[in-house]
Each structure stands twice: as C-alpha cells, then as structure tokens.
Amino acid sequence: MARTKKSRVLRMMFCDFCGADQGLRAILIRGRDEVHICDQCVAKCAEMVIEEHRKQELALEPTEPGDPGPTAGEAPTLGDA
Numbered sequence: 001m002a003r004t005k006k007s008r009v010l011r012m013m014f015c016d017f018c019g020a021d022q023g024l025r026a027i028l029i030r031g032r033d034e035v036h037i038c039d040q041c042v043a044k045c046a047e048m049v050i051e052e053h054r055k056q057e058l059a060l061e062p063t064e065p066g067d068p069g070p071t072a073g074e075a076p077t078l079g080d081a
C-alpha cells in the first residue's frame, strides 16, 4: 500500500461553512473527511435547528387520528410503557 504524504503536511485549518481560518475563530471542530466547522457556524446551526423544530411543532396538528398524543400540561415520562 502506498503511503500518503497527508500526515506530514501541516495545513491551515479553516471552517468549510464560512471560510474563516483558525486564526480568526477560537474553536474549529473537525468532522469526517477533513471537514471543519467553527464555533460561530455551530451556534448559527443550533439557532436554525431550534427554529426548524419550532416550525415543525407549530405545523403539527393538535390531534392526529388514532393518536391521542400528549395532553396539555402533562409532561411525557421516561420509561413509561
């Protein structure tokens, strides 16, 4: 098997979402295949996810046929069969 030179090369890491380099961003998180995301993009993504969840909750009908669902004021219980 041929060795790659990849491990010997020190590269400047940058966010693959906004393009900011490590010098500008305090935290870079590495994903698979050398993909990176910075802390600010993570925060932005978290906001988007929360917003999407909120939209989905609003889009849900209060009662679905055949599924009573959780009633208002009643929190779901862990381990409830």
Ligand SMILES: [Zn+2]
Pocket: 015, 016, 017, 018, 019, 020, 037, 038, 039, 040, 041
């Ligand atoms: Zn970024």
